[in-house]
Amino acid sequence: MAPASSQGLEILILGGGIAGLTTALALTKFAPKDQIPRIRIFEVRPVPATIGGAVNLTPNALRLLDHLGALPIIRERDYGHTIDFLEVFDIYSTRLATSDFSGPEGKGVGNPPYKALRITRGDALKGVLSTLEQHENITLTCGKKTIDIKETADKVTLTFEDGETVSGDLLMGCDGIHSVTRNKHVEPERKETYSGVANAFGFAPIEKDFAVHFDCTAINFARRGMLLTSYHNSAKDSVYIGAVMQVPDIGSRDGWKAKGAEAEKTRAEILSRFGDSNIPCIVPLIKKAEDFFLWPIFTLSKHGKWATDRVMLLGDAAHAMPPQGESTGIVFEDTVLFSRCLTRWIEKGKPGNNMKEAFDAYEKLRRGRIEAAFEESKDVVRTVSDAGWLGHKIKTYVIPWFLWFTSGTRQKHFIEDVTTVDIGY
Template sequence: MATPKAMDITILGGGIAGLTTALSLTKFAPASHPPPNITLYEIRPEPATIGGAVNLTPNALRLLSHLGALDEIRARNYGKECLAVEVFDLYTNQKIAESSFRGPNGKGLGEPPFTALRITRGDALKGVLAAIQKHANIKLICGKKTVNISEDSTGVTIQFGDGDTARSDILIGCDGIHSFTRLNHVEPERKSMYSGICNAFGFAPRRTTDTGQFEETHFETSGMNFGRRGILLTSFHDSAKDSVYVGALMQVPEIASRDGWKAAGADADKTRKEMLDRYAGAANPLISHLIEDAGDLFLWPVFTLSKGGKWATDRVILIGDSAHAMPPQGESTGIVFEDGVLFARCLARWMENDDGAPVKEAFDAYEKLRRGRIDTAFDESQSVVKTVQDTPWLGHKIKMNVVPWYLWWTRAYREKHFVEDVTTCQIGY
């Protein structure tokens, strides 16, 4: 019997979503087939990511471990273990609750157990890139701007701005919320929408006392400080603990143009002043110190997509934010990893069947498997928008009483996702 031909796969987007999807397609390729030939095209001149520090929850770390990226991250000592995200009232500095990853024995959740890891997006990207370099079947090409996508019954052709073209069996759009793949091929009418909230973020070196000790922090690794005009996240992001990530989720009126957002985001002094005003009255002087000291503050508007939408054509499929961008709700990075793994498993099953069915069958199986989870996550993310909205003093006091009960009530539900391993779950296909 002839050896099956290696599948040619193109991925648009060389960020975390695209890279982990490439690792997943390699990891879960059927043994009966040669590894797929995967080429990622990135519009930037080199791999890069925009954003601050993310919390990789136990389910996210479990998948990175399967894909070989967690070993690379740990070998480089990236990130800071996070046993819990602590919640504080900004105006009393009182800890009112926490979302814990310790598990029943203090070693983490799931089997094998994992806690969480607070890590900069840049370091996470470096770890995943290191894992990519160990696979000869994966190629990353930067500085390529896509200008056209066309497909027929046998494959997909991409045309680039420099005149080059690329042909493959399928195309996976991992090119983010402003996805060219979605806007120019899969569903042009489905455009991004401003959520009403922005993330202002930067990194502050820790101040030292007269005795040469670091200024004390009220949080162990990550603290969410709830105020009347937003949530301020303060978190360590590496083992040295000499720098604190400062991220402010806050309600900001929409700016009409993209250039306007760029100008607002580049005005660090204005952003700093806005943050100091919004989080004024904090009981802990550390709050104002961190905002004052944070360097290169950025204002980043949070855009989302509407619930639902079209995810695929016959040979092109959207993964991650290009399909279902939503406000941050603590698990967004893990959701992207799950997307890549589950799609890779569905595609592998289709390859194993080898019954002449169109590849759209694998796309449909993935979508059937994934829609419910994404719709639920979207609904949950809307509570983030409401939590960040400006509130009067009475509203804040009510919120501070509700949050502990909400976290207690939803703990079992959150931990159910944290112990999941989508590399072994039934895919029903």
């Protein structure tokens, strides 16, 4: 267990999702042993949100979860399904390409090697929450709605709807695309915008003899969207189905919530887009799914303000973008790299008590990677948007070439260990 040190920083975190929890673990993991921070996490929901779709944790993401102590718990509880490779299909014809995670010896990539893991967001969060409970310096309080953020030269103060106030040396905004930290304090004018595509997902229970067309996980391209089909547990008795497709803007969060609750209309929409598939299992899987949820994908502008003097945004709060295959791993890298920059500032004796020095070092280290990922995400939106017969045909020729051309960059990301990379500070 990591008790708080009387010499450590008082850190506040808004957001009790994966970003906020892993940030707390990283700030604890990399802090000087005699200056363990006291970290208080505040989540607006009454309980941590353990519902959601399934994400693919790439090797670099698993490497960081291992460093933070969460991967052993996830492995012990048998959460998720190991992914050796991802397959890409055209639903009207054949397999187009694969993306490999198994490495040259079949054990994974990097040293030590890691493959990928398809896991529900709920199981990933439960594994991280269990890790959090091992640290006395970290507390999580749910049901706290922030209504005001005040920053002075030496502290940050949060005011909650119930009238309580708390203060700390540092505030981490890990509260997602609709970030209160960004909208109320860091950059109120930088608003989230709808990307034009939404993700509809559900889980289809299957029998042991149910035949699927993929080994572990598959992306299936159609003329009107992309359908992800994947195992997400070791029993292989359920298939995660996620349809990313072009959907008109509803115009309000309440409107999206109402549309998202119409599961059968969402199922009908997915069948209208992928029901003409020549892959035999696609339609039965869509019909077997017990429920469907529809989530609009919002994004932020490419450039934006990430920090003030004592407040830093991480994850979607800083740089939300459409999913591009490594989104969760990018969040984990954010948390670790920022924690290392802050720790270096502490080790240097907190020069001038100017925390912004650590913030600037982090941004210099991180901006390039985020901006490159942002450009990749724009390709995803174009690829899943509605296309005619010719447009789809061109897409099926381009995708294999694109995967081959970018494979070196992906492999470089997969083997990178940001716990040891030179932070230049």
